[in-house]
Amino acid sequence: MDKVIIELLARRAGLDKALAEFPEDVTAAAEQASGSVAKMKAPSDPRAEPWPPMRVGTGL
Amino acid sequence: MSDLHWMTVAEAARAIAARELSPVELMNALLERISRLDPKLNVFIRLDGAAAMEAARAAEAEIVSGRRREPLHGVPVGIKDIIDVAGLPTTCHSKILIDNIASADAVCVSRLRAAGAIVLGKLSTHEFAIGGPSFDLPWAPARNPWNPDHHPGGSSSGSGSGLAAGLFPMALGSDTGGSVRNPASACGIVGLKPTYGLVSRRGVFPLSFTLDHVGPMTRTVGDNVLLLDVVAGHDPLDPGSVAAPSGHYASGLDCGVRGLRIGFVRHFHEEDMPANAEVMAALEHVARTLQTLGAEIRDVRLPTLGEFAAVNRVILQSEAWAIHGQWLRERPGEYGQLARRRLMAGAFMSAGDYVQAGRRRLEMISAVEGALRDVDILLCASAMDPPSRIDSPEEVERTYPRQARTPFNVTGHPAVAMMSGLSSGGLPLSVQFVGRNFAEATLFQAAREWERAAGTDNMHPPVL
Numbered sequence: 468m469d470k471v472i473i474e475l476l477a478r479r480a481g482l483d484k485a486l487a488e489f490p491e492d493v494t495a496a497a498e499q500a501s502g503s504v505a506k507m508k509a510p511s512d513p514r515a516e517p518w519p520p521m522r523v524g525t526g527l
Numbered sequence: 528m529s530d531l532h533w534m535t536v537a538e539a540a541r542a543i544a545a546r547e548l549s550p551v552e553l554m555n556a557l558l559e560r561i562s563r564l565d566p567k568l569n570v571f572i573r574l575d576g577a578a579a580m581e582a583a584r585a586a587e588a589e590i591v592s593g594r595r596r597e598p599l600h601g602v603p604v605g606i607k608d609i610i611d612v613a614g615l616p617t618t619c620h621s622k623i624l625i626d627n628i629a630s631a632d633a634v635c636v637s638r639l640r641a642a643g644a645i646v647l648g649k650l651s652t653h654e655f656a657i658g659g660p661s662f663d664l665p666w667a668p669a670r671n672p673w674n675p676d677h678h679p680g681g682s683s684s685g686s687g688s689g690l691a692a693g694l695f696p697m698a699l700g701s702d703t704g705g706s707v708r709n710p711a712s713a714c715g716i717v718g719l720k721p722t723y724g725l726v727s728r729r730g731v732f733p734l735s736f737t738l739d740h741v742g743p744m745t746r747t748v749g750d751n752v753l754l755l756d757v758v759a760g761h762d763p764l765d766p767g768s769v770a771a772p773s774g775h776y777a778s779g780l781d782c783g784v785r786g787l788r789i790g791f792v793r794h795f796h797e798e799d800m801p802a803n804a805e806v807m808a809a810l811e812h813v814a815r816t817l818q819t820l821g822a823e824i825r826d827v828r829l830p831t832l833g834e835f836a837a838v839n840r841v842i843l844q845s846e847a848w849a850i851h852g853q854w855l856r857e858r859p860g861e862y863g864q865l866a867r868r869r870l871m872a873g874a875f876m877s878a879g880d881y882v883q884a885g886r887r888r889l890e891m892i893s894a895v896e897g898a899l900r901d902v903d904i905l906l907c908a909s910a911m912d913p914p915s916r917i918d919s920p921e922e923v924e925r926t927y928p929r930q931a932r933t934p935f936n937v938t939g940h941p942a943v944a945m946m947s948g949l950s951s952g953g954l955p956l957s958v959q960f961v962g963r964n965f966a967e968a969t970l971f972q973a974a975r976e977w978e979r980a981a982g983t984d985n986m987h988p989p990v991l
Contacts, residue, residue: 468875480852480874485859485867492864494869500844504876506837510886517885518892519737527763 658866674808
């Protein structure tokens, strides 16, 4: 992931303090995320629903 | 009575009920052993010895007066320190929650107390059940009693280490990506991730709402049955809890495996993440032994471990970010580096990524369900390597993701990990059995037969 994009996303997430104090950790976190997302296959069926599904309920 | 520290839960409960063993005598023996070994193993974050001894005296008085609580009266238990015990801190092994005193017991703890168990204290974990082993936290990481230079697995590290060291006969852990089964594998004990929703998570600090499970950890399969029997059950105030029938987990314990159809997921350890040669040989030995005892073994294919792991991470880190985002924005320096890196990853995932992972998750559930229509249980690897050295971040980093446990957090199926043998270096190797939803009894049936055939219930670390 591009360094500028990482910084933009980090600031958007409110991680300014982490960016200032732990820039390498922010970069490592961004790389972990992009690695996991890249390895995930999209569902083969465009109508595929996510799990867990919405279910009607009465609350707790 | 000698070797009280190696007594099983069943033996201790029976001896206490028969008044052949005093809960005070058992507690004294364990506290003495803890004082001797815990400085080397770092199992406890908070040992509550005085309260535990007081509870042992109260249990003794109750038993003498004929007031009995079943089935764990007077038996000590260790609790992973992300699970609330009233009046004690739930630190999650983190500076962030160092002063977080629990106001009430978690549901699983109150069930244990109602059954007569005595809480010994709070056990070491990876920080927030995700960041470890770490040396930059207020408490040192737990170590493996088979060799303290090695990692005991995690995140329920203290639970696994303490059981293998004979510091207590039962413990609770939690499992979001394998955190009960990893220490069970590394420490040579028995760890169950029950079916999602079988054990209440209320009062347990969350890591990932749709992946979190509370699981029993013990030295024997029979003890795991006893503990699950106590902690399982519907909790209407846990949104994930399922009103499924619980109990009868011992029904298959002495039935053997004749006629049981076992699907062997070989591609996990042969193709997806080729395992260490000793791990592979031990898995083949488990399969051959069960086949000799009458089980039918056939090969089964599931999605690859890499796919399962990616879906697990996207869901876990997205949900964990929702929990930790505020602290990471305001107090990033109060986390250890490993937890900080892993928990911040969710900030870089989109809502679309999270939904996509959920959609892929349903396909994975269908794949495992499909496999379990043709067989009764699955047999597969747990860890692909013997436990790594704890002081080598590179070795921990290399071996930690090499595992086949996350698939069943993604799908919710019950899975038990236990010892398959010992490596040439004297460290535990492991095997995993996976079952149909709410069919823990069948899992225990196979696990007990392997335990009986291999004698793993009598294998303890030699130097202790």
